[in-house]
Amino acid sequence: MTSLSERPSTTSRKRSILDAALACFSERGVEGTTIQDIQAAAGCSVGSLYHHFGSKEGVAEALWLDAIARFNAAMIRKIETAASGEEAVRGVVTTYCAWTARHARLARFLHSRDIEFSEDAKARQRALHQAYIGRVFELFAPFVRAGEVAELPLHAYVPLISGPIEAYVRRWLGGDAPSPTRVQELFADAAWNAVKGPAVPH
Amino acid sequence: MTSLSERPSTTSRKRSILDAALACFSERGVEGTTIQDIQAAAGCSVGSLYHHFGSKEGVAEALWLDAIARFNAAMIRKIETAASGEEAVRGVVTTYCAWTARHARLARFLHSRDIEFSEDAKARQRALHQAYIGRVFELFAPFVRAGEVAELPLHAYVPLISGPIEAYVRRWLGGDAPSPTRVQELFADAAWNAVKGPAVPH
DNA sequence: TCATTTTCTAGAACGTAATTCTAATGAGTT
DNA sequence: AACTCATTAGAATTACGTTCTAGAAAATGA
Structure with a gap:
């Protein structure tokens, strides 16, 4: 049985990625920010980012x-x-x-x-x-x-x-x-x- | 082979690039079209494209x-x-x-x-x-x-x-x-x- | 408790596509 | 012709999004 609800840590990590992304996008635009930028700002790895958002x-x-x-x-x-x-x-x-x-x-x-x-x-x-x-x-x-x-x-x-x-x-x-x-x-x-x-x- | 009359003037080349770009963008979106796509559709080289539009x-x-x-x-x-x-x-x-x-x-x-x-x-x-x-x-x-x-x-x-x-x-x-x-x-x-x-x- | 499954994280490796670079060609000028 | 400047070409380079493999952490079940 796969649990459909996500771990509490997951929601907060997703949130932190979204927040970091908004900050980056605001500063450099969507095109202008790299995955690395978001990743660094959110303090997570590339894998984590892709796991949660796909792209x-x-x-x-x-x-x-x-x-x-x-x-x-x-x-x-x-x-x-x-x-x-x-x-x-x-x-x-x-x-x-x-x-x-x-x-x-x-x-x-x-x-x-x-x-x-x-x-x-x-x-x-x-x-x-x-x-x-x-x-x-x-x-x-x-x-x-x-x-x-x-x-x-x-x-x-x-x-x-x-x-x-x-x-x-x-x-x-x-x-x-x-x-x-x-x-x-x-x-x-x-x-x-x-x-x-x-x-x-x- | 190069017996084609004259080389297209700058304005018409630019025009042809813009037209080609619109066609590509309409079909595949801006993100989705590559420089090659535009270049091929316009019949020009990468260099030419960059010379006229920079990016x-x-x-x-x-x-x-x-x-x-x-x-x-x-x-x-x-x-x-x-x-x-x-x-x-x-x-x-x-x-x-x-x-x-x-x-x-x-x-x-x-x-x-x-x-x-x-x-x-x-x-x-x-x-x-x-x-x-x-x-x-x-x-x-x-x-x-x-x-x-x-x-x-x-x-x-x-x-x-x-x-x-x-x-x-x-x-x-x-x-x-x-x-x-x-x-x-x-x-x-x-x-x-x-x-x-x-x-x-x- | 330990075994097993599932979710999540990490970061190196990869491939694609944007951009840069060097050289060459043509058109206008003297 | 010799010289310039704009334009073109396409190979070489670089950047960056994405994939992959392995492993950690949490949940599940006995």
């Missing part, structure tokens, strides 16, 4: 998936506590800014364009996204039924709400635009306007 | 920059012919969809996350973007003065207008959402709502 891309993918999962969770948590559609929509925009500022290196990594995903990772990425927008849709459903939020194609909500702030933040991370704190409200307004329905309260 | 990344960067320049040019052309602010804003969204559909491979490459830019390329990228939003701002100025388009921070226009459609198209290219033709009008509405000013005509 350098594997490390990058795991880090990416992990970051997205955490990001999505933060977002869902925020939406769950919103009392109205408007609060939920505005919350998404402000949480986007807050999370990005709080996890700057991770955010930079998520926005970086230098990972080539394997088919397997792409599938998991897709699954995560489907689960995410599924849950978002579920949380918005009551507001949609009440007419507070408009009824739109399923795939339109996320781009309409987070598209602008995402594009802005990308520029900011690239050093091309000032901090989003100043435009945060503006983008929250735009997001709400984009999806608000016919029966807006008050 | 494999150099080829990818040049291709990226070239594509962005063409994209921006198409966008500017569209905005220039717009008679009203609303027409301009809606034009950006529809042109985004049209250009992407017309240059699918290039668009996919632009949206791909697997290029690591050198500092030099980043600088040129930044310069291109600054020139682009500068020109956009210039073209929108009359509409802003007339109150048809709202007065917003310089860096907010592009994300507000193209952010949502960009996010949607990225999902579409990734196979996660249906063709943008169905949501195009919706996104044009949202874009216009996001930047329209106090004095909207008619």
